[in-house]
Amino acid sequence: MPFRSGLRSLVTSVFAVVFCMSAAHPNPGFADEGMYLFNELPTQLLKERHQFTPTAQWAKSLQLSSVRFNSGGSGSFVSSNGLVLTNHHVASDTLQKLSTPDRNLVDNGYLASDPGQELKAPDLELNVLIEMIDVTQRVQAAVTQHGDAEAAAKQRQASIATIEKESTDETGLRSDVVTLFGGAQYHLYRYKKYTDVRLVWAPETKAAFFGGDADNFEYPRYNLDATIFRVYENDQPAQLEHFLKWSDVPLKEDDLIFVSGHPGRTQRIFTVEALEYLRDVRLPFILDYLRRKEVLLQQYRLESNEAARRGRDELFGIQNGRKAYTGMLAGLQDPQTIASKRGRQNRLKSAALASPELAPLVVAFDQIAEIQTEKAAHLRESVSLRSDLFSFALSIVLMTQEDLKPNAERYPEYTESARESMLTRLTSPAPLYDDLQRVKLADEIALLMERRGGDDELVREVLAGRSPQEVAAELVAQTKIGDPAVREELIAGGYNAVLGSNDPMVQLARKIEPVFRSVRQTTDQLDEREKQAYAQISRIITAAEGTSGYPDATFTLRLAFGTVKGYRENGQPVEPTTDLAGAFTHSAEHEGQEDFDLPQSWLDAKESLDLTTQLNFVSTADIIGGNSGSPVVDRKGNLVGLIFDGNIQSLTSDYLYSDAQSRAVSVSGVGIKEAIRKIYQAPSLADQLGR
Structure with a gap:
């Protein structure tokens, strides 16, 4: 499926x-x-x-x-x-x-x-799309720092956050600005929520x-x-x-x-170089991760019938993803796939070079190729420990910090228009199981150590002389973050409550949060540069093939x-x-x-x-x-x-x-x-x- x-x-x-x-x-x-x-x-x-x-x-x-x-x-x-x-x-x-x-x-x-x-x-x-409004001119007009990708991204995001907040305040509907056609269009989507x-x-x-x-x-x-x-x-x-x-x-x-x-x-829209990066670097990396998690959950589910029930849905999702990504990789490994894409790419370049107006845009293909090399260099830097308890803690630390900023400067998922949906997730009364959380967190900490190395400063701080299994066991046993009432209290108390919390999971999230932000800054910058390069390619495609189509x-x-x-x-x-x-x-x-x-x-x-x-x-x-x-x-x-x-x-x-x-x-x-x-x-x- x-x-x-x-x-x-x-x-x-x-x-x-x-x-x-x-x-x-x-x-x-x-x-x-x-x-x-x-x-x-x-x-x-x-x-x-x-x-x-x-x-x-x-x-x-x-x-x-x-x-x-x-x-x-x-x-x-x-x-x-x-x-x-x-x-x-x-x-x-x-x-x-x-x-x-x-x-x-x-x-x-x-x-x-x-x-x-x-x-x-x-x-x-559940979301039902009520209305779509083209806000392209307003978003694009807000960007004046075209030569500075980071500054341009901040201006664009500030404009988007403002549009979303105004729409939410006006209508009471969930309001999301959606990027289409590589930034050639921006549409405001308004949703009724159930x-x-x-x-x-x-x-x-x-x-x-x-x-x-x-x-x-x-x-x-x-x-x-x-x-x-x-x-x-x-x-x-x-x-x-x-x-x-x-x-x-x-x-x-x-x-x-x-x-x-x-x-x-x-x-x-991906270029040949972007597809080669998927084929040679990213998809194999994802598959290694999925296979690791599949084995982990299979072993956990063997512990008891109750463990089998608790781990069933997550294992099913991992196995489904593994099979899907295997099929995607197989398609990219077929030489005809890349050959087909290369043929179209060469035709687009030739058409652009024949036009004085479009010729300067061809450099976008080279820019995307350079970005793939940078992506590969940063691929192993993630510090998002994929366990529910830690994810709750990190999200609360980030939310309470982002709340201190003007709405237009926040991460998109923590803006006022997105807040209600985020709170639904963070205050969920869905059950969490300590044994499963312990297994997942221990493996994530071990993976962090493998990727960053045992001598990495953050790894040493997280382990503090203990093994990943010992750290996870202590954290899960001592944290109260699994209680939705505790999460609600921390959110209501704001960043001062987070600073004053002695909950070990919150303290771990605070240790990791600066590195998380640093990694995300790199990610966002790469994403912005790539988005703008694809916007240039979008202009070439539109000129060469017309405007009929879909994003x-x-x-x-x-x-x-x-x-x-x-x-x-x-x-x-x-x-x-x-x-x-x-x-x-x-x-x-x-x-x-x-x-x-x-x-x-x-x-x-x-x-x-x-x-x-x-x-x-x-x-x-x-x-x-x-x-x-x-x-x-x-x-x-x-x-x-x-x-x-x-x-x-x-x-x-x-x-x-x-x-x-x-x-x-x-x-x-x-x-x-x-x-x-x-x-x-x-x-x-x-x-x-x-x-």
């Missing part, structure tokens, strides 16, 4: 350099390529290729029915009384937090038989992740990777004007479909389109759809392999099921991680499916799209409804869908 943006963020934030710039206009030269802005839909393209013209009402209704999960992923409203559909794997973070030793919601699923049994998520925030989100239904993991790691990123598939929440307002189910009606018609080959979701990050993904709402279509693999045709009968056959063919055992609820219901019901399908829609949970709709805007994966050939889509074999994998809407009604014996829930 496309790994959640939350996991993507977890992985990328470990490293000193984070790729957050948007892209210039990729040329949609491959069939149904494209992740389009809702305020710049490809109406002419759709009319020419598919004889379809989206109306303003069609687009607005789909926009207001689409949902972003702050835990990473997408979803949609599917009833007037607040039902939200997403993937089980998007919901699994919340399922884990709602589970107890006696109630394993991840493995066993859940069904609320009445509204009183719907379980409130401890820290889940923070009272309750679990209604989730299937068992055996149904949602049927086939396990062996089938992950493969096809054919037979998964019910779906979960339903409900949003509440004023302690009552939200009454929604915009939601998706539910189609009861199965899809067939060549049907036109649309995907409305929040793709995480793409890198399709790289930014975990904001996009529309993709495609058709239901099979493909050929190993010389054999792969049919575009599967059905319930195929799930039982697939299970029988793998008898004795635990990942292919259907849950007992499916076996009990087999005789009552219509086994010809469509279960999964593939399409040519252009999707990546973050699209997990995205609704798939038909020409009428009715829900026909739910994105949950891409096949193995789609894993190059971060930087290169092709429809030859790359496919988006979805759960069919008719399959979801059949399962809810007959397997999970919830006809009243099924009756609410689309109404």
